[in-house]
Amino acid sequence: MSATPVAPNKPPQSPPPARDDAYERKLRARGRRGRFDVKASPYLYISPFFLLFLLVGLFPLLYTGWIATRNWNTLTGDGGVAVCGLICNSTEPSIWANFQWVMHQHVFWIALRNTFSIFALSTIPQIIMALILAAILDANLKAKTFWRMGVLLPYVIAPSAAAIIFSQIFSDQGGLINTVIGWIGLDPIRWHANTLASHIAIATIVNFRWTGYNTLILLAAMQAIPRDVFEAAVVDGAGRFRQFFSVTIPMLRPTLIFVIITSTIGGLQIFDEPQLFTQGTSGYGGHSNQFLTVSLFLWNQGFNSVTPGTPNLGRAAAAAWILFVIVVIFAVLNYVLTQRIASDAGPKQRKKKKAVAR
Amino acid sequence: MKNATRKGLVAVAGVAALALTVTACSGSNGGSGSASAGGQVTIKISTFNNPGFGKSTAQKPGADLWTEYEKLHPNVKIVEDNAASSDDARNAFNTAMSSGTGAYDIQMADIDWMPSITAIADKFTDLAPYAKTANGDWLDWKTAQGTVDGKQIGLGTDIGPEGICFRSDLLSAAGLPSTRDAVATALGGKDATWQKYFDLGKQYVQASGGKAWFDSAAATYQGMVNQVQYSYVNKDGSTIDPSTNTTIKNLYTQVTTAAKDDKESAGLGQWTDAWGAAMKSDKFATMLCPAWIINNIKGNAGETFKGWDIADVFPGNPDVKNDQGQPATGGNWGGSFLVVPKQSKVADEAAKLAAWITAPAQQQKVFLAASNFPSSPTAQADPQVKGKTDPFLNNAPVGTIFASRAAAVNVVPFKGAKYFDIQTAMANALNRVDVDKSQSAADSWNQWVQDVKALG
Numbered sequence: 001m002s003a004t005p006v007a008p009n010k011p012p013q014s015p016p017p018a019r020d021d022a023y024e025r026k027l028r029a030r031g032r033r034g035r036f037d038v039k040a041s042p043y044l045y046i047s048p049f050f051l052l053f054l055l056v057g058l059f060p061l062l063y064t065g066w067i068a069t070r071n072w073n074t075l076t077g078d079g080g081v082a083v084c085g086l087i088c089n090s091t092e093p094s095i096w097a098n099f100q101w102v103m104h105q106h107v108f109w110i111a112l113r114n115t116f117s118i119f120a121l122s123t124i125p126q127i128i129m130a131l132i133l134a135a136i137l138d139a140n141l142k143a144k145t146f147w148r149m150g151v152l153l154p155y156v157i158a159p160s161a162a163a164i165i166f167s168q169i170f171s172d173q174g175g176l177i178n179t180v181i182g183w184i185g186l187d188p189i190r191w192h193a194n195t196l197a198s199h200i201a202i203a204t205i206v207n208f209r210w211t212g213y214n215t216l217i218l219l220a221a222m223q224a225i226p227r228d229v230f231e232a233a234v235v236d237g238a239g240r241f242r243q244f245f246s247v248t249i250p251m252l253r254p255t256l257i258f259v260i261i262t263s264t265i266g267g268l269q270i271f272d273e274p275q276l277f278t279q280g281t282s283g284y285g286g287h288s289n290q291f292l293t294v295s296l297f298l299w300n301q302g303f304n305s306v307t308p309g310t311p312n313l314g315r316a317a318a319a320a321w322i323l324f325v326i327v328v329i330f331a332v333l334n335y336v337l338t339q340r341i342a343s344d345a346g347p348k349q350r351k352k353k354k355a356v357a358r
Numbered sequence: 359m360k361n362a363t364r365k366g367l368v369a370v371a372g373v374a375a376l377a378l379t380v381t382a383c384s385g386s387n388g389g390s391g392s393a394s395a396g397g398q399v400t401i402k403i404s405t406f407n408n409p410g411f412g413k414s415t416a417q418k419p420g421a422d423l424w425t426e427y428e429k430l431h432p433n434v435k436i437v438e439d440n441a442a443s444s445d446d447a448r449n450a451f452n453t454a455m456s457s458g459t460g461a462y463d464i465q466m467a468d469i470d471w472m473p474s475i476t477a478i479a480d481k482f483t484d485l486a487p488y489a490k491t492a493n494g495d496w497l498d499w500k501t502a503q504g505t506v507d508g509k510q511i512g513l514g515t516d517i518g519p520e521g522i523c524f525r526s527d528l529l530s531a532a533g534l535p536s537t538r539d540a541v542a543t544a545l546g547g548k549d550a551t552w553q554k555y556f557d558l559g560k561q562y563v564q565a566s567g568g569k570a571w572f573d574s575a576a577a578t579y580q581g582m583v584n585q586v587q588y589s590y591v592n593k594d595g596s597t598i599d600p601s602t603n604t605t606i607k608n609l610y611t612q613v614t615t616a617a618k619d620d621k622e623s624a625g626l627g628q629w630t631d632a633w634g635a636a637m638k639s640d641k642f643a644t645m646l647c648p649a650w651i652i653n654n655i656k657g658n659a660g661e662t663f664k665g666w667d668i669a670d671v672f673p674g675n676p677d678v679k680n681d682q683g684q685p686a687t688g689g690n691w692g693g694s695f696l697v698v699p700k701q702s703k704v705a706d707e708a709a710k711l712a713a714w715i716t717a718p719a720q721q722q723k724v725f726l727a728a729s730n731f732p733s734s735p736t737a738q739a740d741p742q743v744k745g746k747t748d749p750f751l752n753n754a755p756v757g758t759i760f761a762s763r764a765a766a767v768n769v770v771p772f773k774g775a776k777y778f779d780i781q782t783a784m785a786n787a788l789n790r791v792d793v794d795k796s797q798s799a800a801d802s803w804n805q806w807v808q809d810v811k812a813l814g
Contacts, residue, residue, distance in 0.1 A: 074452055074453075074456040075452065075455055075456055075474055075477065075478045076478055087812060104812075106808065107809075107812070168631070171631065171632065172632070173632040174632060174635065190794070190795075190796075192794070193793070193794035193795065193796050279627055279630040279631070279632070280627045280628060280629045280630040280633075281442065281443035281444075281445040281446055282445045282629075282782055282785060283786045283789060286794070287627075287786045287787075287790045287794050288786070288794060288796050290794075290796070303449040303453055304445075304448070304449055304782075305778075305779050305782075306452045306456075306474055307474060307775050307776050307778060307779050307813075308477030308478070309477075309595075309776075310813070313456065
């Protein structure tokens, strides 16, 4: 197959033109294939992820959007374009009707308030705690692995198991905490009846499980910070705190962004904990919706209130889309904020760098 | 060549990985892994609370009917998944029915689910021919509840005629009537009313030094609302305007006054752990007792617990009339059906099993082993059923008591499609007042009215 070099003693016209033609075509084809290979195969290699994403990410997202515009009941299926009905005084079919219906629900706004409240009570203290714990673990401790394992231990417990155990600890009648409070002589706290108390209880479950996980991620990032930066700071006369705020935190920025964004998404979608925190088997989220979250609201709507004739699944889908938009807004907001907060130390330098880069 | 092979391999691997995940998805989706391989059939059944079908345990007595059926049909294997409560089973069932896959071959369904099941009747197998073969028979209203357009899609298991369970030790300590007959008489016997029940409760609260009379306002209300023919929904399926629904308002006021002002309620949410645990404490003295709830009392208090008894009496409501214009007496709470979704791969075998298990002979065995009262007249008339006594309830003749309670029921409430959501909102409203104590009775009522309107 290899090209025979043209012998010098043979006349140059001798190679048969037909064969050469075919050969060249072949060569060209191979070249084309080669180029195609180089250009296309990387896409093929990464395609499984994107195909999977299409299948389990994008398609459900769009399909949920489609359901949200329809008069869709969980049991009886599609019933045409959605109609909002009595609550917004409209019998006109409209693709926004389910969204309007959700917006008109008093309960939805309570759920949104609860979601933000639980989110604030869990995510914020959680990340601060994780940072502090990571800083402590980063110090020169004895039995390092032991302490690190200890921090991660709650993460091993399944979320539902943690939620069940804690909802018993926080039980209104005969729960561990109320019993102890009783010994001291104080009135029992109504963990399931009082809105704020229930949020604190649920945030505790979340924090218990996720603080250690975030600690380890932050710890890993801290250990990756070059030690000479700290040495330089020490030489400049920076104390422990100054080092933490002016060196550690800015250097952690990319990791912090990751941790904050994932915690935000998790926090806004919170479901297991409030669902399992509910006592009894109906009235999920509390009898006056004390700890009803948006995802609990949409689950209730989609799979418990299945009354035939109501577009309950459409409404649940609309709520899901609203939640999606809120999460996206928060993720972007977080990104912007974290960029700013974490780089407070040297905004001027960054600007300079950018200018140079341009 | 080498290059091509590698590329091919990668492509194959990619496709395979994809295919794997796809099949993994569809595989995990299936609640019904039931297949018939080589004549072997696996039937999966979803139940809740204690249906009394399975092997007997201390917590859940049963008639061990699966073993019996498997002996009769060696090619059949039965797998029962038992959920703690009907609500738990229901949302899994709803999900499966909506996606068209993953439903159990047989699903036990509470009477409160039936409106939403009959709305999608074409997704269930008509069980009438199977029931005929198995000689099934039911009370007329029980058959009617499971029948749509002449198709019998639900076969009745049990019914829930209600008596009054009471703690004789607590009543006698408070100096009140404490035997079966005395309690029945004190509540008015045949002319028992809710007023008399709550009045006696007031006496008990005073005499016992502030102990509660009943377990939960929502549970007591359930007994009251089940006597109303058209409670929340009109015959044509439209919602009765909640703000002018005086019948419901009266029941609500009566039960919240007793619970809150007269401190007769223990403030326990039904089906909570605290509620279960209270059955062996002295927190409350009486509770409404549909036949099947005795399983729960026994399971929570323990077989050997002494004190519970049952009176052959149930409060009526002179203000609420049935179709014939008579005041409502007696009460039925719950009772279930078995349905067979058409999506089941072994629907035929499943239907045969459903018909067998609801046949009179099996209903009788279930009542004798557990406490689920038969919905079949043949089984009810059986001398063994009639003669059953329960040592847990101080040897009460439960067979005759529940037969008499079933006979007293003169209202079959109409539960339209919207009933379930409105009743859920009502239970929340009562629990806000009774369990959470987070709202006054008046505020909670107003919120219920808003909640019902928001459903529209």
